[in-house]
Amino acid sequence: MALDVTIFETIIPSRFLSFTVPHPTLHTHLLRVAVLDSPIQTSDSLIVAALFVPENRESDWIFSTESGHLQLLLSSPGISRLILIGKNPINVPDSLMISHKRDKDTQFVKNLENSLKPLLIALSPKLSVKNGIFDMPFLHYEDNLICSVVLERSVGVLVGEMLVEDVEIESHSELDDNCREREFRRRMRFKRMPNLIQTEIRIVPEPDFVLDRIRIGGKVQFRPDTGVLVHPYLIPMVSGLSLVGPHIEDRIQNGYKPKALCLGVGGGALLSFLRSQFGFEVFGVEMDEEVLRVARQYFGLQECEIQIFVGDAIQYLETIASGGSSSNFVSCSDEEDHLNHATVFNTKFDVIMVDLDSCDAMSGISAPPMELIQSHILFAASSVLCDFGILIINVIPPSRPFYDTLIHKFREFFNELYEIDVGNGENFVLVAKMLPFPSSVSESQNTFLKKLREVVLGKYLDSIRKI
Structure with a gap:
């Protein structure tokens, strides 16, 4: 059935349509065209x-889901309609889904662009063509991905x-920006939020392989490296520990071992790092138990060393604060004796780290x-x-009023507040501190702070700002 292009003459908020057309230059292929009007x-x-x-x-x-399309649109402020154009996806086994980054063929x-101009005009509202002149901006998607395999x-x-x-991914030497590593x-x-990386860890190839010959999706086995953090906001979160050094x-x-409570586990990178380092x-x-299963299988989460409960993190916090029973929460430990419920529900933590978000494809991600x-x-x-003790939170404020409200509420319960700018234009780390610790140990004698400076970037330690 032929497509009625008159339906595109007006903007209808949140309307999403996709269809295929013949490829104008590759005659054996189809193009998938997806049109989304901004909500x-x-x-x-x-x-x-x-x-x-x-x-x-x-x-x-x-690029192939409505939620992904919406995130692309919302990341480009002022766009009323975003049209995605690409080859019609071909279903292939996941093991073969390898994509490689190539140099742009600008010509x-x-x-x-020129071949598709009549189609793009037809997909544009009448009001967007001014004085008979059609001028559509073309956006470019850039990331650091070289190749991937599911x-x-x-x-x-x-x-x-x-x-x-x-x-x-693309990576450059810290000593020479032109030297690719x-x-x-x-x-x-x-x-539900495909543009968001929920968990990311570094992986290293098993020994006895020549690095230049290693290929994602090949025969080489990779293992998780839990001794380093690569997710953008996790290093600043750990840097906040310097305030209770x-x-x-x-x-x-x-x-005594310092105790940390992590609300939100994901792949477990932060938990493994605190334990190992x-x-x-x-x-x-x-x-979600399935998230934990994936964390154990692929991300190096070792539950013989880390005590994990399945349940709502905020409800858990309320329960342990009231001294209630842990019967509503399921322990994931394989060894029943490893976790003493009474101890957990009567303990005091030295640090609480919160990595919880509120995902809504319509409004984007915010946290907490x-x-x-x-x-x-x-x-x-x-x-x-x-x-x-100290409370450290990953914050993605959807608006300045939200962030101001957050700070105001925290001042009611904590003595001092600090902020760390992650530097990605999106995340902040908010640190709420109970009371200053009277210590006679100098920073140069503090072995914990020495270790902290060894494993996190000094720029984050030096950028902690009291607010």
């Missing part, structure tokens, strides 16, 4: 933009469809969820921290 129409001026899907990325959720893209797709009861993929990562992504040092010197006794809460900043939840958090 937010803020002005009378209509701006329509087009984006060509990078070659060999056509099956990626970012080929230019010819394609290891597994699975479905979590709560998070929905997710995938695990190994990737090679090979960098391999493992990622977890959720289909004297207290942590005192705990260690007196023969600093010897923390780590507790974690994750709501609004439930966390309720007064009784913040009181619960402060009550399970020791006197010199």
Whole structure:
């Protein structure tokens, strides 16, 4: 049935349509065209933009799903309609889904733009063609991906469809920006927010392989490297521990392991890092058992060393604050004796780290969820921290008023507040501190702070700002 192009003459917020047309230059191929109208129409001026899907990325959720399309549109403020154009995706086994980054063929893209001009005019509202002149901006999608292969797709009861993929990304030597180094990562992504990398860790090839011959998706086996953090905001979160360095040092010197409660586990990179690098006794809460299964299988999460509960993290915080029973939460430990419920529910933590988001494809990602900043939840958090403890939160503010409200609420329950700018234009790390620790140990004698400076970037330690 022929497509009625008159339906595109007006903008209908959130309308999404996709269809195929013959490829104008590759006659054996079809082009997939997807049109999405922004859910937010803020002005009378209509701006329509087009984006060509990078070659060999056509099956990626970012470009093949409505939620991915919406995230692309929302990341380009002012766009009323975004048109995606790419080869029609071909279903192939996941083990063969390898995409390689290629140099741009600018002339080929230019010819394609010219060939598709009549179609693009037909897909544009009448008001966007001014004085008979058609001028559509073409957006370009850029990331650091060189190649990738999907290891597994699975479905979590709560998070929905997710995938695990190994990737090679562009990386440059710290000493010479022109010198390219090979960098391999493992990622977890959720289909509901495909542009968001939920978890990312570094992976290293097993020994006895020549690095130049290693290829993602080949015969080489990779193993997780849990001794380093690569997710953009995790290093700044760990840097926040410097604010309680004297207290942590005192705990260690007196023969105690510092205790950390991590609300949100994901792939477990942060939990594994705290355990392996600093010897923390780590507790974690994750709501979806399938996410934990994936974390164990692919991301190096060792539950013989880390104590994890399955359940709602905020509810868990309330429960332990009230001294309630742990019967509503399931321990994932294989050894029943490993976890003493009574100890967990009567302990005080030296640090609480919160990595919880509120994902809504219509409005984008924000963190933390609004439930966390309720007064009784913040009181619960402060009550399970020791006197010199610290609360560290990954924050993605959807607006400045949200961030101001967050800061105002935290001031009601914590003595000091600090901020770390992650530097990606999106994340902040907010650090809420109980009381200053009276220590006679100098920073140069503090072995914990020395270790911290060895494993995290000094720029984050030096950029902590009291607010």
